[in-house]
Amino acid sequence: MTLWCGDYGEYVKEIPTLMAAEEFDPVADAKALRKAMKGFGTDEEAIINILCKRSSIQRQAITEMYYKKELGRDLIADLKSELSGNFEDLILGLMTPRNKYLAQHLYKAIKGIGTSEDVLVEILFSCPYEEIVNVAAAYESMFGNPLIQDIKQDTSGSFKRLLLTNLKKSGDSVVDCGENSYLSAKAQEEAHILYKAGEGQIGTDEKAFVNILGYAAQRRRQTSAIFQEYTQISGKTIEQALKSEMSGDILNGLLDIVKIIRNQPAYFAERLELAMKGFGTNDDALIRIIVSRCEIDLANIKVEYERIYHKTLRSSVEDETSGDYRRALLTLVGPPSVNNEVPAPLFFL
Structure with missing residues (x-):
């Protein structure tokens, strides 16, 4: 996929950090996950090595095989029972189809304590219109109300009109x-x-x-x-x-x-820096952005992060997180630049 980048006046190639595994056996993966969670203790490393190295389509195939080969066991339910905290949120985010995942975060932004206007803009204006249509359909299916209706009820004034305009198809x-x-x-x-x-x-x-x-x-x-x-x-x-x-x-x-x-990758780089800078870490934002962008353009975001902040995204994640949560995030972020050099600004066609 490509995306227009105004700063450079060019269409740029979107490059993910997480791609489909070339040698993929959903049955083997399902059995390995069951083994990792069966009995006393949990093999978190095995879970990371499987679920953080498979594409969304592959993860859905694993879920189906897990149910079929493990006598009706629910992979999501087993993960919830074995994991906790930010690591659980990250893994469950990966296991949720993208449209539903973004719908969940829109609902949280609208119906949570206060309205998270920045999250609404982040999701609704960074996605292609066709994807937003699918996210809106998932939203209504999951939560019972049309997305437009909830936006009307929970926002106001010009900001409300801005969001509603975005949800209309532009004739131009x-x-x-x-x-x-x-x-x-x-x-x-x-x-x-x-x-x-x-x-x-x-x-x-x-x-x-x-x-x-x-x-x-x-x-x-x-x-x-x-x-x-x-x-x-x-x-x-x-x-x-x-x-x-x-x-x-x-x-x-x-x-x-x-x-x-x-510059959309630079925008997300800034959002990631804001999530990690200062006292404490906004783990919700950190997880949302990395999960939602790792199969689209997280490699582009990494480049912009290094260009703007003169440090690697990987090093910032290492400093701000720990344990299995850190290992899972770093697997999704991918390796550092060769020789720690900051690469070229963006990937052009």
């Missing part, structure tokens, strides 16, 4: 595949709309920003061009304009969207 998504001349003209038009809605008048028309940037995840290349045109018109970056015109949840949400469009 074809722009990203159009001719450069058309893309540029459309970007100029929308940049002028944003300028007039903010700096070009007294007060701010937040609706105009929502109507344009709410579709950013579906129009990455086009939105990146809008940012460039805005600077030509205003002399300011879009970030500077947003900070001067807005505040609160809508400002934070829009700034995160800009980061995603400019």
